[in-house]
Amino acid sequence: MNAKVTDRLATLCFILCAAITAGTLFSLLGYIVFQGVSHIDWHFLTADASTFQAGGGIKNQLWNSFYMLLMTMFFSVPLGIAGGIYLAEYARPNKITAFLRSCVEVLASLPSIIVGMFGMLLFVNTFHWGYSVLSGALALTIFNLPVIIRVTEDALAAVARDQKEASFVLGATHWQTIRTVLLPAAFPGLLTGIILSVGRVFGESAALLFTAGLSTPNLNFGDWNPMSPQSPINPFRSAETLSVHIWAVNTNGIIPDAKIVAAGSSAVLVIVVLLFNIVARLVGALIEKRWSGK
Amino acid sequence: MYVLTLEKEKRIVQPNPEAMETELKVNNLNVFYGSNHAVKNVSMEIKKHAITALIGPSGCGKSTFLRSINRMNDLIPGAVCKGEILYEGINLLDASVDVVSLRKEIGMLFQKPNPFPKSIFDNVTHGLKCAGIRKKDVLENAVEESLKLAGLWEETKDRLKHSALSLSGGQQQRLCLARALAMKPKVLLLDEPTSALDPVSTAKIEELLMSLKKRITIVIVTHNMQQAARIADQTAFFYEGTLVEFGNTRDLFENPTHTRTKSYISGQFG
Numbered sequence A: 001m002n003a004k005v006t007d008r009l010a011t012l013c014f015i016l017c018a019a020i021t022a023g024t025l026f027s028l029l030g031y032i033v034f035q036g037v038s039h040i041d042w043h044f045l046t047a048d049a050s051t052f053q054a055g056g057g058i059k060n061q062l063w064n065s066f067y068m069l070l071m072t073m074f075f076s077v078p079l080g081i082a083g084g085i086y087l088a089e090y091a092r093p094n095k096i097t098a099f100l101r102s103c104v105e106v107l108a109s110l111p112s113i114i115v116g117m118f119g120m121l122l123f124v125n126t127f128h129w130g131y132s133v134l135s136g137a138l139a140l141t142i143f144n145l146p147v148i149i150r151v152t153e154d155a156l157a158a159v160a161r162d163q164k165e166a167s168f169v170l171g172a173t174h175w176q177t178i179r180t181v182l183l184p185a186a187f188p189g190l191l192t193g194i195i196l197s198v199g200r201v202f203g204e205s206a207a208l209l210f211t212a213g214l215s216t217p218n219l220n221f222g223d224w225n226p227m228s229p230q231s232p233i234n235p236f237r238s239a240e241t242l243s244v245h246i247w248a249v250n251t252n253g254i255i256p257d258a259k260i261v262a263a264g265s266s267a268v269l270v271i272v273v274l275l276f277n278i279v280a281r282l283v284g285a286l287i288e289k290r291w292s293g294k
Numbered sequence B: 001m002y003v004l005t006l007e008k009e010k011r012i013v014q015p016n017p018e019a020m021e022t023e024l025k026v027n028n029l030n031v032f033y034g035s036n037h038a039v040k041n042v043s044m045e046i047k048k049h050a051i052t053a054l055i056g057p058s059g060c061g062k063s064t065f066l067r068s069i070n071r072m073n074d075l076i077p078g079a080v081c082k083g084e085i086l087y088e089g090i091n092l093l094d095a096s097v098d099v100v101s102l103r104k105e106i107g108m109l110f111q112k113p114n115p116f117p118k119s120i121f122d123n124v125t126h127g128l129k130c131a132g133i134r135k136k137d138v139l140e141n142a143v144e145e146s147l148k149l150a151g152l153w154e155e156t157k158d159r160l161k162h163s164a165l166s167l168s169g170g171q172q173q174r175l176c177l178a179r180a181l182a183m184k185p186k187v188l189l190l191d192e193p194t195s196a197l198d199p200v201s202t203a204k205i206e207e208l209l210m211s212l213k214k215r216i217t218i219v220i221v222t223h224n225m226q227q228a229a230r231i232a233d234q235t236a237f238f239y240e241g242t243l244v245e246f247g248n249t250r251d252l253f254e255n256p257t258h259t260r261t262k263s264y265i266s267g268q269f270g
Helices: A003-037 A042-046 A059-090 A095-109 A112-126 A133-157 A161-168 A174-203 A242-252 A258-291 B008-012 B062-069 B099-105 B120-130 B136-149 B169-181 B199-212 B225-231 B249-254 B259-265
Strands: B022-033 B036-047 B051-055 B079-087 B106-109 B187-191 B217-221 B234-239 B242-248
Touching (some): A059 A258, A112 A133, B036 B062, B036 B217, B099 B106, B225 B249, B234 B249, B234 B259, B242 B259, B249 B259
Parallel strands (some): B051 B234
Antiparallel strands (some): B022 B079
């Protein structure tokens, strides 16, 4: 076989691999959206879930998903960015740092169901927070923290060394350099990474089964007192998210239209995650463009 | 050597460098990168308000030498500097030296123009803001003054809010110079500042350096021997980490005492 033929075969092989990846994605997305989109209407998005009758909606589940997401990000973004800055800028290259870095990697690869079990033991049982938004958000924080740390460290490491040196030779301190040069330059990458992790958190179910619970109290969207048990923003009430709802309806749902509700919910979930990804790309490209001076 | 013939007349009116005051006195400087002995026992006196050029083949330790003056080697893990660099009676290598204030007095310019992806104005004010200067009129005056010194004011005065990345390579390098000058440094270290620039931009930078040396001590690393011959009062030739020869530029280029200097400046290796 001569070099040209090999080259062509290799190219063909790579194109095939890419086509399989793209094909899988599109058929999966197409199937889910096609199956579910016809069930999505205003009523479905804004009605309470029903327990045994047909025609229930996903209002509370959708709200819970977003609320849980917000709280998770509230915990994991500042912590993760601080950890990433430490690893990228302050940690000396020694055994302790290497150990810390492998801890982050192990944490990132923990099965989410294990994180859920741990969350149940610690937050639900030991701290007596019960199945709650707070327990769920903290479990998701464990699950999301390594991702944010990694994204921050990589984004900071990707900033060209000459930018850092340029700031140092002007008599800037390390922190001034991080704050005014490194973080702004790392921001597009950081933001893209965070938004992508948002998609993962939004779709997570296993870690929430034992921490946020499978039910939601009758939420009263007129009651915004965080201590009231029916308040949508009470962090100590149980909260079934959209992805947990899909699992619950499919496995032990007794409503006659379980298939329809599951299909509709899946489509909503997939569309939201897709939107997060598209927004991540657009925002990243926009900032890149603004800052490169075009 | 013919490189100097064009400049000879100009040089005659210049003061004899050896009679000038010393700004930096280097005694037995040794720099190690781990097990690599990059600068070996270098001693030299850098004259005040003069241009000192450091020449030599790649990897000869001249950049490392330069970066040890403003302690930029501190950023490299495993780098160790031993010896003395005396500046105003202080050993700059001493652990008690505040590197932040040191770098305010001893500025640096790099090979590749490295403006921040911010506006021209913000680039010039970066060092000043980090030093705690917030007053708008002070910053505005500093920007105008520094850009004028760097010969960039006329080209940029109407677009100070534009991104620095919209400037050409030569303009970017002059912006980096303006940014360094805004700190009013006493010494300016330049690490091959024109090697990424076209001849016209190079000539502009050289012209600027000649006018700046009235108030600033300049140390320049260069690969371009004509450049050293054109602008430097004194020249040091480095080879494999050692300082082979150091003296008045004219003497070094016209009557090198070492054979290695001779073969380097005549282009036999490098």
